[in-house]
Amino acid sequence: MTCPLCTTDAPLVSTTVSGGPADASIDICALCADPQTPADHFRPIASTMWSEDAALQVYAARTLKRLDTDWSRDLLEQLYLDEETQSWADNVAEPTDHKDSNGVPLASGDTVVLIKDLPVKGGGFTAKRGTAVHRISLVADNPAHIEGRVEGQRIVILTEFVKKR
Numbered sequence: 001m002t003c004p005l006c007t008t009d010a011p012l013v014s015t016t017v018s019g020g021p022a023d024a025s026i027d028i029c030a031l032c033a034d035p036q037t038p039a040d041h042f043r044p045i046a047s048t049m050w051s052e053d054a055a056l057q058v059y060a061a062r063t064l065k066r067l068d069t070d071w072s073r074d075l076l077e078q079l080y081l082d083e084e085t086q087s088w089a090d091n092v093a094e095p096t097d098h099k100d101s102n103g104v105p106l107a108s109g110d111t112v113v114l115i116k117d118l119p120v121k122g123g124g125f126t127a128k129r130g131t132a133v134h135r136i137s138l139v140a141d142n143p144a145h146i147e148g149r150v151e152g153q154r155i156v157i158l159t160e161f162v163k164k165r
Helices: 054-067 070-078 083-090
Strands: 012-016 025-029 112-114 118-120 125-127 145-150 153-158 162-164
Touching (some): 025 054, 054 083, 118 153
16 A cells, blocks of 8 residues: 555554544554654655645644654645644644653653663663663653664663663
């Protein structure tokens, strides 16, 4: 199937678009669902943001805000959403109770440093103390967990073992 955001032919995954109707979800490729995907992957989003599917419009608007590049800001300025859809797009229920080992609040996209060697279950390696984990994602239902890439593998990390950089 073709991903509606990036127009690539790839297997699609169902992704929930939070803050709106309870069952709102879209089918997009795994790269588009990953918050650590580089901005240039989303260049075709210019046509997606005009979709008739409100959940797809909301996801496109949130993605453009998150990318924060010159071209994404230009597209975001062009985007028109009706009041209800705009309210949904602005209603990002991002938990603020994710805190590092020093009690500093964490947000999606932050960089953290590991403060302890951590054996990675199923990964066959140990994430070493001092390793920087860039562009983290927050686990929405658990404030003690974050996700990030270490040695090319996406892992879940306990917030008690990181400090914000």
